[in-house]
Amino acid sequence: MIDSFALPLGEPSEAAKxxxxxxxxxxxxxxxxxxxxxxxxxxRGLLESSYSxxxxxxxxxxxxxxxxxxxxxxxxxxxxxxxxxxxxxxVRYLKFQPENGLRVIARGRISVYEPKGEYQIVCRHLEPxxxxxxxxxxxxxxxxxxxxxxxxxxxxxxxxxxxxxxGIVTSLDSAALRDIIKVLRRRYPNAHLLxxxxxxxxxxxxxxxxxxxxxxxxVPGVDVIISGRGGGSMEDLWAFxxxxxxxxxxASSVPIISAVGHxxxxxxxxxxxxxxxxxxxxxxxxxxxxxxEYHDRINRLSEQLRTRTLMQIHEYRTDIRELEQRxxxxxxxxxxxxxxxxxxxxxxxxxxxxxxxxxIVERRYHALELRLEGQNLRRTFSKLLTQLVSSEGKLHEAMxxxxxxxxxxxxxxxxxxxxxSPLAVLARGYAVCWDAKRLSVLTNxxxxxxxxxxxxxxxxxxxxxxxxxTK
Numbered sequence: 147m148i149d150s151f152a153l154p155l156g157e158p159s160e161a162a163k164x165x166x167x168x169x170x171x172x173x174x175x176x177x178x179x180x181x182x183x184x185x186x187x188x189x190r191g192l193l194e195s196s197y198s199x200x201x202x203x204x205x206x207x208x209x210x211x212x213x214x215x216x217x218x219x220x221x222x223x224x225x226x227x228x229x230x231x232x233x234x235x236x237v238r239y240l241k242f243q244p245e246n247g248l249r250v251i252a253r254g255r256i257s258v259y260e261p262k263g264e265y266q267i268v269c270r271h272l273e274p275x276x277x278x279x280x281x282x283x284x285x286x287x288x289x290x291x292x293x294x295x296x297x298x299x300x301x302x303x304x305x306x307x308x309x310x311x312x313g314i315v316t317s318l319d320s321a322a323l324r325d326i327i328k329v330l331r332r333r334y335p336n337a338h339l340l341x342x343x344x345x346x347x348x349x350x351x352x353x354x355x356x357x358x359x360x361x362x363x364x365v366p367g368v369d370v371i372i373s374g375r376g377g378g379s380m381e382d383l384w385a386f387x388x389x390x391x392x393x394x395x396x397a398s399s400v401p402i403i404s405a406v407g408h409x410x411x412x413x414x415x416x417x418x419x420x421x422x423x424x425x426x427x428x429x430x431x432x433x434x435x436x437x438x439e440y441h442d443r444i445n446r447l448s449e450q451l452r453t454r455t456l457m458q459i460h461e462y463r464t465d466i467r468e469l470e471q472r473x474x475x476x477x478x479x480x481x482x483x484x485x486x487x488x489x490x491x492x493x494x495x496x497x498x499x500x501x502x503x504x505x506i507v508e509r510r511y512h513a514l515e516l517r518l519e520g521q522n523l524r525r526t527f528s529k530l531l532t533q534l535v536s537s538e539g540k541l542h543e544a545m546x547x548x549x550x551x552x553x554x555x556x557x558x559x560x561x562x563x564x565x566x567s568p569l570a571v572l573a574r575g576y577a578v579c580w581d582a583k584r585l586s587v588l589t590n591x592x593x594x595x596x597x598x599x600x601x602x603x604x605x606x607x608x609x610x611x612x613x614x615x616t617k
Contacts, residue, residue, distance in 0.1 A: 183260065190258035193265060197256035202228065202267060203275060206248045211237070219244065221252060221267070229266040230254075236270055241384075242283035249275040281380070284387055287414055291389075296396050302420040303401040305433065308440075309369035311338040312433060313362040313400070315355060318343035322376045322405070322426035329430035337434060340368060345385075346375040352388030359391070363398040371398065372429045373415065374405030386413040395419055405429035572605035591616040 180188075204221030211217050215234030220227050230252055244250070254269040274282045291297065312330065316323050323341070330337050344358040345351040355373070362371055373395070375383070385391065386406045395402050395418045404419035405426040416422040423429035564570060572578070579588040582599040594600065594613050602609040 182263070186258060186260045186263050189265075190260065193256045193258060199255060200253070200267070202252045204228065204250070204252070206244055206250060207246050209244050209246050217244065221250075229259075229264060230269050231266055232269040232272065240272065242274065243286050244272065251275055284380075284414070287387065287389055287392070288417065291392055291414065291418065296392065297417045301396075305401050305403070305421060306369045308334075308435065309337070309433065311340055311365075311367045311369055313365065313368045313371040314339060314341045315344050315358045315362060315371060315373040316341075316375055316426070317346045320346070320375060322374060325425075325427045326372060326405075326430045329427050330434060333431070334434045338367075340365060347378070347382050347385060351385035352390050355385055356388075356390040356394035359394040359398060359402070363400045363402075368400050370433050371400050371402045372405055372423075372426070372433060373402055373419070374423070374426050374429060375407070376426065377408040377411060383407050383411060383413055386415040388414075391415055392418045403429045403433060569605065572603070575605075578603040 202221055204223055204227075207220045207222055207227070209217070209219040215237060217232040217237045219230050219232075221230050222228070251273055252267055252269045253271040254267045256265060257268045258265045295301065314323065314326060316326075318341070327339065330339065340362065342358040342362045345354045359371065359373060362368060375386075377383075383406055386404070392414050395404070395415055401420040403421045403423050404413070404415045405423040405428065406413045406415060407425075409424035421432065423432055568578070580586070580601045580603065581588060582601065584601050588594060588600065594616055596613050596615050598613050600611050600613060602611055
C-alpha cells in the first residue's frame with residue numbers, strides 16, 4: 147500500500163502510475179523525508195549563495211530601532227514588501243536617520259530567519275534614493291535643532307567691542323590658524339591668543355572639537371572664541387555638522403564665531419554659532435577692530451563734543467547779553483553786589499554770635515566739671531560700701547541670736563508635747579483597742595460580742611483580732 151503523504155500534490159505523473167502498478171519496485175527505493183529545519187537550512191543556503199550581493203530600491207515602513215541597537219524595517223513598493231534587518235555594527239555608521247516613508251537603496255544579501263521560515267535582507271549599507279547621505283543627514287539635523295530653537299537670534303550673544311583674550315579652536319598645523327594669527331597681529335598686536343588644538347577632519351574629529359569648545363569656554367578671561375578650518379568637500383567639513391559640536395557651541399557662555407570653509411560653505415555650526423564668518427581670516431577681522439579706527443572714532447567724537455560745547459557757550463553768552471539789555475534788569479549787577487555785602491555781614495554776625503554762645507556753653511561745662519570733682523563720687527561710694535558691709539554683719543549676728551532663741555523654745559515645747567503624747571503611754575506596754583472600722587475607741591467589753599473583729603494599736607504597729615469571749 148502506498149502512503150498518500152509521499153505523493154506530490156495534483157495529478158500523479160506517469161512515473162507515479164507506473165510505481166503504483168508495481169508496488170514491489172516502489173518499495174525497493176527508500177524515500178527521503180526532510181524535517182522543517184533541514185528544508186529551511188537548504189533554502190537558506192541556496193538563497194545566500196544565489197543572492198550574496200544585491201541592491202534593492204524601496205520605501206521604508208515599520209522602522210524600529212530595538213534596545214539591542216539593531217534596526218528592523220520593511221522595504222515595500224506598490225505590489226510587494228520585504229523585511230530588512232541592519233545589525234548594530236552597521237547602524238552606528240549611518241550618517242542619516244532612517245524613517246518611515248523615506249525611499250532608500252539597500253545593499254546586502256538575502257538570508258532566511260530560520261525560527262520563522264522568513265526570508266529577509268541583511269543590509270550592510272543604506273543610502274537615500276536620489277539624494278546624498280550626508281546631505282540628508284545635514285537637513286535632518288538642521289530641522290531638529292531649528293525646532294529646538296538653537297538657531298534663534300534671541301539666544302545669540304553679542305561680540306565684545308575690544309576683547310583682551312581670544313580663544314581659537316582649530317588644527318595646530320592648518321593654514322586657517324596662520325591666517326587668523328596674521329590678521330590679529332596686524333590689527334591688534336596686544337591681543338592675548340589662547341589656542342586649543344583640535345582635529346577638524348576624520349574619525350573622532352567632532353568629539354575633539356566639542357571637547358575643545360567646552361574646555362576653552364571655561365577658561366577665565368576668554369572674551370570670544372573662533373572655531374573653524376579651511377575649505378574642503380562636504381565630507382571634509384562634516385565634523386562641524388555633527389550634533390555634539392552644535393550642542394557644545396550652544397552651551398558655551400562665551401560668544402563663538404564659526405569660520406568653516408569658504409564663503410559658499412555652510413555647516414550646522416554656522417547656524418548655531420553667535421556669528422558666522424565666511425573664512426577664518428574674515429573671522430579674525432570681525433572679532434577685532436583696527437586700533438586706528440578706534441583712534442579716528444575717538445577724535446571724531448572729541449571734535450563733535452568741542453564744537454557742541456563752544457556753540458552752547460556762545461548761546462549762553464548771547465542770552466546773558468539779551469537779559470542785560472532788558473529794562474527790568476538794569477542795575478542788576480549793583481543790586482547783586484549790595485545783596486552780596488549784606489549776606490557777608492549776616493554771615494559775619496552769625497559766626498560772631500555762634501562763637502559767643504559757644505564760649506558761654508564752655509564756661510558752664512567747666513563749672514559743672516568743678517562741682518562734680520568736689521563731690522568726689524568715688525569716696526562717697528567707698529563710704530557707703532563700708533556702711534553696707536557693717537550693716538550686713540550686724541544683721542547676720544542678730545539673725546543667729548533669734549535663731550538660737552527659737553531653737554531653744556522649740557526643744558522645750560517638743561519635750562512637753564512628748565510627755566503628753568499617747569505614744570509615750572503605749573511605749574510602756576499599753577495598747578488602744580478600736581472597732582473593726584477604726585472609728586471609735588472601745589472602753590467597755592459590753593459593746594463587743596464574741597466573733598467581732600477589732601483592731602489593736604501598739605507602740606509600734608497594729609493588730610487585727612477576732613474576739614473569742616468577753617468578761
